[in-house]
Amino acid sequence: MGSLDSNPASFDAFAADAEGFQPLNADDVRSYLHKSVDFIYDYYKSVESMPVLPGVEPGYLSRLLQSAPPSAAAPFDIAMKELREAVVPGMTHWASPNFFAFFPATNSAAAIAGELIASAMNTVGFTWQANPAATEMEVLALDWLAQLLRLPDSFIMNRTSGGRGTGGGVILGTTSEAMLVTLVAARDAALRRIGSDGVAGITRLTVYAADQTHSTFFKACRLAGFDPANIRSVPTGPETDFAVDPAKLLEVMQADVDAGLVPTYICATVGTTSSNAVDPVGAVADVAAAFNAWVHVDAAYAGSACICPEFRHHLAGVERVDSISMSPHKWLMTCLDCTCLWVRDAHRLTGSLETNPEYLKNDASDSGTVTDLKDMQVGVGRRFRGLKLWMVMRTYGAARLQEHIRSDVAMAKMFEDAVRTDDRFEVVVPRNFALVCFRIKPHGGMTEEDAERANRELMEGLNRTGKAYIAHTVIGGKFVLRFAVGSSLQEERHVRSAWELIRKKTAEIMSGDKVSV
Amino acid sequence: MGSLDSNPASFDAFAADAEGFQPLNADDVRSYLHKSVDFIYDYYKSVESMPVLPGVEPGYLSRLLQSAPPSAAAPFDIAMKELREAVVPGMTHWASPNFFAFFPATNSAAAIAGELIASAMNTVGFTWQANPAATEMEVLALDWLAQLLRLPDSFIMNRTSGGRGTGGGVILGTTSEAMLVTLVAARDAALRRIGSDGVAGITRLTVYAADQTHSTFFKACRLAGFDPANIRSVPTGPETDFAVDPAKLLEVMQADVDAGLVPTYICATVGTTSSNAVDPVGAVADVAAAFNAWVHVDAAYAGSACICPEFRHHLAGVERVDSISMSPHKWLMTCLDCTCLWVRDAHRLTGSLETNPEYLKNDASDSGTVTDLKDMQVGVGRRFRGLKLWMVMRTYGAARLQEHIRSDVAMAKMFEDAVRTDDRFEVVVPRNFALVCFRIKPHGGMTEEDAERANRELMEGLNRTGKAYIAHTVIGGKFVLRFAVGSSLQEERHVRSAWELIRKKTAEIMSGDKVSV
Numbered sequence A, B: 001m002g003s004l005d006s007n008p009a010s011f012d013a014f015a016a017d018a019e020g021f022q023p024l025n026a027d028d029v030r031s032y033l034h035k036s037v038d039f040i041y042d043y044y045k046s047v048e049s050m051p052v053l054p055g056v057e058p059g060y061l062s063r064l065l066q067s068a069p070p071s072a073a074a075p076f077d078i079a080m081k082e083l084r085e086a087v088v089p090g091m092t093h094w095a096s097p098n099f100f101a102f103f104p105a106t107n108s109a110a111a112i113a114g115e116l117i118a119s120a121m122n123t124v125g126f127t128w129q130a131n132p133a134a135t136e137m138e139v140l141a142l143d144w145l146a147q148l149l150r151l152p153d154s155f156i157m158n159r160t161s162g163g164r165g166t167g168g169g170v171i172l173g174t175t176s177e178a179m180l181v182t183l184v185a186a187r188d189a190a191l192r193r194i195g196s197d198g199v200a201g202i203t204r205l206t207v208y209a210a211d212q213t214h215s216t217f218f219k220a221c222r223l224a225g226f227d228p229a230n231i232r233s234v235p236t237g238p239e240t241d242f243a244v245d246p247a248k249l250l251e252v253m254q255a256d257v258d259a260g261l262v263p264t265y266i267c268a269t270v271g272t273t274s275s276n277a278v279d280p281v282g283a284v285a286d287v288a289a290a291f292n293a294w295v296h297v298d299a300a301y302a303g304s305a306c307i308c309p310e311f312r313h314h315l316a317g318v319e320r321v322d323s324i325s326m327s328p329h330k331w332l333m334t335c336l337d338c339t340c341l342w343v344r345d346a347h348r349l350t351g352s353l354e355t356n357p358e359y360l361k362n363d364a365s366d367s368g369t370v371t372d373l374k375d376m377q378v379g380v381g382r383r384f385r386g387l388k389l390w391m392v393m394r395t396y397g398a399a400r401l402q403e404h405i406r407s408d409v410a411m412a413k414m415f416e417d418a419v420r421t422d423d424r425f426e427v428v429v430p431r432n433f434a435l436v437c438f439r440i441k442p443h444g445g446m447t448e449e450d451a452e453r454a455n456r457e458l459m460e461g462l463n464r465t466g467k468a469y470i471a472h473t474v475i476g477g478k479f480v481l482r483f484a485v486g487s488s489l490q491e492e493r494h495v496r497s498a499w500e501l502i503r504k505k506t507a508e509i510m511s512g513d514k515v516s517v
Helices: A026-049 A060-064 A076-090 A109-121 A132-148 A175-193 A200-204 A215-223 A246-258 A281-289 A302-307 A309-315 A346-353 A363-367 A386-420 A448-465 A492-512 B026-049 B060-064 B076-090 B109-121 B132-148 B175-193 B200-204 B215-223 B246-258 B281-289 B302-307 B309-315 B346-353 B363-367 B386-420 B448-465 B492-512
Strands: A168-172 A205-210 A231-234 A262-269 A294-298 A323-326 A339-343 A425-427 A435-440 A471-475 A478-484 B168-172 B205-210 B231-234 B262-269 B294-298 B323-326 B339-343 B425-427 B435-440 B471-475 B478-484
Touching: A026 A076, A026 A109, A026 B026, A026 B109, A060 A076, A060 B132, A076 B109, A076 B132, A076 B386, A109 A386, A109 B026, A109 B076, A109 B109, A132 A168, A132 A339, A132 A386, A132 B060, A132 B076, A168 A175, A175 A200, A175 A205, A175 A215, A175 A262, A175 A294, A175 A323, A175 A339, A175 A346, A175 B215, A200 A205, A200 B200, A205 A215, A205 A246, A215 A231, A215 B175, A231 A246, A246 A262, A246 A281, A262 A281, A281 A294, A302 A309, A302 A323, A302 A386, A339 A346, A386 A425, A386 A435, A386 A492, A386 B076, A435 A448, A448 A471, A448 A478, A448 A492, B026 B076, B026 B109, B060 B076, B109 B386, B132 B168, B132 B339, B132 B386, B168 B175, B175 B200, B175 B205, B175 B215, B175 B262, B175 B294, B175 B323, B175 B339, B175 B346, B200 B205, B205 B215, B205 B246, B215 B231, B231 B246, B246 B262, B246 B281, B262 B281, B281 B294, B302 B309, B302 B323, B302 B386, B339 B346, B386 B425, B386 B435, B386 B492, B435 B448, B448 B471, B448 B478, B448 B492
Parallel strands: A205 A231, A205 A262, A262 A294, A294 A323, B205 B231, B205 B262, B262 B294, B294 B323
Antiparallel strands: A168 A339, A323 A339, A425 A435, A435 A478, A471 A478, B168 B339, B323 B339, B425 B435, B435 B478, B471 B478
């Protein structure tokens, strides 16, 4: 039948297994991983002394490593050597305890272990059948975390009577994806509601968020096809500590309705990236209800804090929103990537995202008794992210997780207190969590422009030392320094050193500017 | 200044560091990771003997593990014990050498090591400054892989004179994301071209792909807001081995233009999921050129094979397309997730995806001399995926990678030959790579319906044994079995055993059906 093999229906003609290349040879795996663990051990022991922000120039790496791929194999030690000598010196060390920029990427021994095991098992759990354990572990981890956050039962897949409610959750890679998939679900629902023929009605749909909302929200709106002219950035100001004013939101939405437009989606943020402002979730939900608009809560960073009773009030009203996402990779000691999304009505999401190709059909999916997580995300393939999140909660328990949040907040508060006791500085907005927004304030004859220049100089000078890394933002027109506590190796002494360095640099700048300090 | 601390501008008031919880204590990290490595070693040694597809019922895991998150911490061994006893028995073992379903998720010691180190460093390289080494390593790894694939220089960031051309690449999580971001770029370009006021013109834009294209493409089109009525699925048939017919594509596109519509995007697949059909890339590009439509090549699976000269012809014409993506996590021994996307004009992509919030502004980005990879993807956050891909190429070299592809293809060919020598079976479409699409053919008085029933029974019976896992598809109306070689632990003996099992099961089915064999 087209084969030259004369030995029918048998494998006798197969050659004996050659001693070929074995990419997953267990001994090699163990050896490579042990070398990697040694590297990691050394890295954690020494990262504190490395410059947080490297002093490399663009293109540095291509000058150190070969520009063409090797044709022959090389011992793994070669890759490790180049990692040490070429890669590490060009790293921005997010794991450094002297990292105070952006939001920290928190991490833990249990999370890395979970990620490692998931990488080795390397399953692709797009459907329940493709990995029942991964799907169920993800559901369980989301259920546990929802309990820690005291989310209403309506968001939780297995909590209503009969086992399955309408709620559901999924672990995604980024908040942006959580926004995108919920935007698409809301978009499709609104199009149906207005009887749009296909997407023709999309030019009437409007979306809303405070001007402090992460830029990725506005990008996600464009990705989902919303008209740029219909993406509303609601102005905020110091009178609400840069949170959205529900009255203003109502006004903007009503004006749109009066103009024949269709309010479709509102994103409320609990802990903005810029300054940790908290939009009032319940009040936003109440405004949205009048317009039948989808409300999403982005609690990427501050959601983790809400596992502590003293911070949970920031989610008050969450039972009236449609979806909420938060990222344990930001502040719940789970390495990248891990963004949890819960929706109140999973069918609204899967209705827009479901696919059913023949090659993925199986009895379990057909039975309707299982969740196929591919139908709650952009892609099909998916890593076994539930394992690391579960391992973190299983190993540390609510107590340690809360202790960790509280410790970070306490360190941030101490930093804040120190800033407040130094007349040259001001804390620009109230500190809600572990981020302190401060600046050298105009004093001793300085103008606002002088202050901006001094703060830029302070940030850049500080970052150039390699001994600390802080970032900035602009709040209410002011150039502001962001000091984010929480890197997982951080202790009080690191915060203390950074503050001393800030004081020293500030003194230098002030004397250099011939401004008395 | 609002603080009760009477000791100004100093940290003397700070308490001494408490012996608090240290989530990244280096000794704990080493201990947890060593336990994980031991687990992985045992897993690879024993996965062969585990049922590939587990026999668990929906909800099984929640019956084994506690339903509420623990409040207290527990030794890491507890999580490991529950992993072994509750999770592993419910896994579909993609790492098993008896896994022949879907496409395999290939993996290697070097990839797992790279992923582990990246997880421990846990950087978020959204901008170059946020991790220069990660950005440059990603660019380098993409450059190396582009060289292995002999992609034209126009796709490569650092290959044109002067250092930077218009091309560019990025590592994403899934092919779906690669499709989505290029669809959005093409959509925005088409809207500008037709002078659309905002997205009003979107109802005129049309997109195209063969009916064999992965369902995720049609989903990505809907995510990007294309009108469902304008998403064309071009019929294919056995006369082109289920690849798209350029003449038919031209016809459909011309008809759309005649109707006042605007052809915007075509997805050509090199190695479809269903049957490994290969759309003729060059011919598709030629058709598209007449309409100024974006051509994307999805080579998710088969792209890896194109590092071998004997398979490279499947990409012929790639110099005339706009973008190409392929997933080393499918067949280049790199654990999930790793999808490489190259575009010929990176500005067309970043033009749609760029964000520039104040808190991410930095001198390097402002200088225009660096790439900020967040502007080529959906989200902002991103893992250090370049490391594992680079480690794979650095350690195994082109030679081993090619050897690996060839070994898989040879095993698939042997399976194919065996199928062809058994009169009860047929190979349904030509085998292009390491996927064999076959079935029990109607024989001995069997109708087409009998054959479908027998093939379903064979697949389900086989999968129930736990000794092999194969999947199915429908090609040209026929229910077909997919036998995908390539799981990284696979050797010839596993293929041989699977074939013997298939023969045995088939004999059972045939005798049970009272059909002579």
